[in-house]
Amino acid sequence: MRKMGLNEIREEYLKFFESKDHLRLPSFSLVPQSDKSLLLINAGMAPLKPYFTGLQVPPSKKITTCQKCIRTGDIDNVGKTSRHGTFFEMLGNFSFGDYFKNEIIPWAWEFVTEVLGVPKDKLYATIYLEDDEAYEIWANKTDIDPSRIFRLGKDDNFWEIGQGPCGPCSEIHFDRGNGKINTVEEFLKSAEEDRVVEFWNLVFTQFDKDEEGVYHRLPNPNIDTGMGLERIATIMQGVNNIFEVDTIKSILDEVCKLANVKYGDINKNDVSIRIITDHIRSMTFMISDGVLPSNEGRGYVLRRILRRAARHGRLLGISSTFLHELCDVAIENSKDAYPELKEKRDFIKKVIKLEEERFEETIDSGIQILKDFIEELQNKGINTLAGDKAFKLYDTYGFPLELTLEILEEKSMSVDIDSFNREMQSQRERARAAREESNYMGSEDSILNRIPSELNTAFVGYDSLVCESKVSLLIKDEEFVSLLKEGDKGIIITEETPFYAEMGGQVGDKGLIASNTFKAEVLDCKKNILGKTLHFVNIIEGSVELNSNVTLKVDEARRNSIRKNHTATHMLHEALKLVLGEHVNQAGSYVDDSRLRFDFTHFSAVSEEELKKIEHIVNENIMKVYSVDTNIMSIDEAKQSGAVALFDEKYKDEVRVVAVGDFSKELCGGTHVKNSGEIGLFRIVSEAGVAAGVRRIEAVSGLNALNYIEEKNELLKEAAVSLRCLERDVINKILSQAAELKEKEKEILELKRKIAGSVEEKLLNNVKEVKGVKLVAAALKDIDGDSLRDLADKIRDNIKDGVVVLGSAYSGKVQLVAMASKTAVNKGVHCGKIVKEVAAVTGGGGGGRPDMAQAGGKLPEKLEEALNIVEQILDTLVK
Structure with missing residues (x-):
């Protein structure tokens, strides 16, 4: 068995399954897309849920990935042991109704024994107790010694979560010890003692479990396998735990260097070293996927691990901020597999440094508040701090419980841990409630997600706002229907449409769908998870049947206003980069017919002077009447051309690039003006912070910008009338009256003081x-x-x-x-x-x-x- 680096193992795995006709996909973002059941991606199959459920058609029936994952369920154990971590990579290969056990079991054996070269006498396979099929394949289609195959029960070798798709699984284990294991009892004991380590799980999704607990065979069973990259790396490198793996150890060594300590000397120090080593990987990858520190959701997870790492830096004697420099090692380790780390290096470091500095401030505030709590306890003769107060320090001020316990211990005091845990549990329940409950695959059981996958709608709205088409589906009250009549509200799906469905921050179009038998007002246009275009309508005349020929007409004036705002958003993005710096990235947007809203990454309020520059740059380029061109190209060609891509968007192989002359170029599927001159005018209405490191600009364009200026002029006129002066003298008059008022207030104050003196x-x-x-x-x-x-x-x-x-x-x-x-x-x-x-x-x-x-x-x-x-x-x- 040759020693292989973590990066080499990853590449060998993906290449192997490519040789078996699998499509290699890059890792999905850690931020789940269209899955409200998860805060962060925590398994290799998690981003592929819609393919397993049939809600979406996969780009290939055979896929392989290396998925970056975050799990924080046992964060408090990270560092205390050398086994736990929050960040890991999951190697996986998946079949969506294509191959099954006959293929994956021999492939897995081939990869482990021939590509990795793991000795066969060090390997064991486990299968589900009743899975004779898997046993026959292991025994007859591989050369594993049959006595090394153990049958285990449901707890060990059957994968299910409630009702829904489930099935038996087969795990491959590596034996760190010597001598052969002969019985199931010996095997289980060896696993408990960590002599035997499971490193690859092959899940055979072949059943659908109903509400009564009955298992029905799926007509098209799936394969979902997962192999922890760090775990297999420990085996291939002959080390005992993930912190000794080459790429992770390089971070650990740098932590030791910064702290001037030696790993393995003092257990307390080792805990801190491991925590920092693990957490720097998590925070680096999370920020690269657009997560920013905040007090809720995934932002809170990031803030917690970042501050936890910073706190353990203090315990090691590192007095200055250091995490933003340490992340360079994590980036260098993984930049080839995840090029976004290198592209966003400066941004990642900036976010970490700012949060470190904030923590420096809050931890000092927390210590002062804790001192006040201690004084209050001493005055009352109490030696236990209430759990809600400890939790307030933890939750509001980012003050770690360990630090509270440590400081109290010095005063022979403690914390009411049970009460603290109750507060923590309440917070978890609030967080869980904030995430929408979902079934096994995180999908909603709605009529909208049961639309036949073969039913498609061609979008013709880039070039035309009117088209003739045929009605292919009607929906009313969560049912497919054959007729919608006057007064009904429902959904119409057609073969073609000029209506833009809400996407990428741009709202859906409104307008009319009509024929000689009916007229429907289109209230909105959206897409379901399958990408089907849904026209939400109100039937105002007559009735419409399935397969009717209809005319679809978009509200032109509204679309034009939306287009102006959307193109202006692209131009604003470029102007922000020019004025504030290249670290600016889009963090969200909203475009409708009356205004535009643009969220972007920046770390301080934008000054009035900067806002004026930004507004001027946009208007200057509007007046250059640039042609707005759209081109379809590959994602690589788009990036090479300098097109800006969104932070955490998942793009297809071919993308649409929108260029405003040579001023702005972005990947975008929205609708735009033909030339920048159509926008007419651009005005910024407001600028504010919406989250840590995220600012928001609201603006208007076209006639809405003109109306905004007119409203300002009216206010100026009213002010001039009220102040009885010319418009140009309003400011001077206000300043003069303010000065007079200040003098009067001084006089009043002086009189009051005299009165007080007489008293x-x-x-x-x-x-x-x-x-x-x-x-x-x-x-x-x-x-x-x-x-x-x-x-x-x-x-x-x-x-x-x-x-x-x-x-x-x-x-x-x-x-x-x-x-x-x-x-x-x-x-x-x-x-x-x-x-x-x-x-x-x-x-x-x-x-x-x-x-x-x-x-x-x-x-x-x-x-x-x-x-x-x-x-x-x-x-x-x-x-």
Whole structure:
């Protein structure tokens, strides 16, 4: 058995199945497409679900892939053992109703023994207990020793999740030990002790399990195999775990170098080294597929692993940000198999660095909050932090539970772990609820997904907005019907259509479908998961039957406005790159007839000056009246031509490239103007942040841009009339009035302070004493917060040894302040406790330090009553 690198094994596997007439597909994005049951792709077959269910037709009946995957279910164990990881690659070969057991079992044996050269006396195969067919093939179509085939039960060798497609499987195992295993009992014991390692699972999807639990044979059984690339690499390289595999070890070695530690010396350090090594792979691949750190969904997964890695860098003594540099090693390891890593290197590093810096800030905030919690516990004589508080630190501030436990341990304190776990479980349930439930294959059991696959609609809407066609399908109320009549709402499918179906951020067309017997208003146009074009209609006259000849007519004015906005979106994208930098990538878009919305990757607010430049560049190129040309070419030709592709889009072999002169070039299936001059005018309406590292621009074009300018002009005219000045003098008039107002406010404030000053003398003449502590408590009117604090400060200075509690009814609310001298505090006075009780009477709350505290209330009429209890409160506090 020759030693093979991880990258070499991957290539050999894919080449092998290509030699067996499989279509090699590149790895799908880690972000699931049209599958709301998953946050992230977690298995090789996950992106292929629609092919297994028949919802979509595969590009080939035989496919092979190496799929990048993320699993975070046992993230807390990552690092603690050398077996767990969050990122892995899954080698797979798939048959969609083509070959079955007779082919895959001999192929698998051939690849393992002849291509990889694994010794046959180190291999075992397991099959499902009742799968005689698989046993016969292993025994007669390979040269495995039959005594090395073990029959196991459902738990080990039968694949099913609830009802739906399922079937037996056969696993191939490698024996790390010496001597032959002779019985099933010995085999199971060896597997439990990790002597025997399963590395390839061949799933034979041959049944459909119904609600009663009955297994029905599928007419076209499928093959779904999965071999963990990292796991087979450990076998081929003769190492004990994934962290010793060549590509992964190169990351581990770099972590050790950065931290100046040696792997294997101290277990605590090893845990941190493994966590960083694993997590840097996950975050690098996730960001390359367009995932950005956030507080929900897959963005939260990314934030969690990134911050976890950063935290363990601190534990190793790495004081500065380092992950953004470490990701270079992960990129270099995998750039040949995943060229997008190299293409997006700068962007990946920028995202990681920014999140590291944010974590530096939040972890410091978290430590301060935890210190406050500790002080509160010490004051109450409690040594266990409530689980909800620990969870708030974890969830809101990104503060790891391990760090909370560590800091509390130093103070002989702990966390209510059960309560923390309940909070964590609640969050998981909320996240699960946010993902739509689905059946085994993540598909919706809807009439729309049962449309015959052979039924297709040709789109002619790039060149024409009107066409004649035949009705091929009618749907109403989740049923296929033969007739739609006046008043019905339903779906019409035709053989041809000029209607653009919502896709790529562009909304669907509206318009009419009619004949001499009926008229239907097209309310929307969408595609189902099979890619069938659906016209959602309201029948306003007559009736329509199957196979009727009809005329389809798109609303031309609306389509024209959409086209202008769509082409303007492409031009905006290019202008953003020119002004802000090449790191800008599209993160989402929406185009309808009234506006356009464009989300893009950028790490700070776009300044007014930058927005002006962007808007100017777009308008300047509109006025150059560039021809807008579309060309069909291969994906490689498109990329070589400089066309911009979307971050995580999966493209077909042939793509449509839209070029606006020599200014902009993008892959796009949408509708566009014939030349940039048709857009007329472009105006940016707003710019804002929508997520960490993602900004959003909303804009208008054409007549909508003109209307926007006219609305602004009307506002300017109204402002000029209200201010009684010329339009050109509006700004100066506003500034002048603002300055006058500021002066008036100063005068009012000064008057209030004088009033407060006159009150000071009266208050000093009404000093009380409680257990030797002087007290001034009074209710005032129309004194603002600043003046109230100044007054309290002066009175405290005057009485020297005592307490001042003042309240003011101001602007319909209550403001309270309490101040105490140092000697009063030493006697037990605590201003925070005083104002908390006083404020409660006025329907409010507050608190603060022993020597100074503030509060507020909602009931000014209760102020006198509230301040009357100060003497009583003070009596309980003073020792």
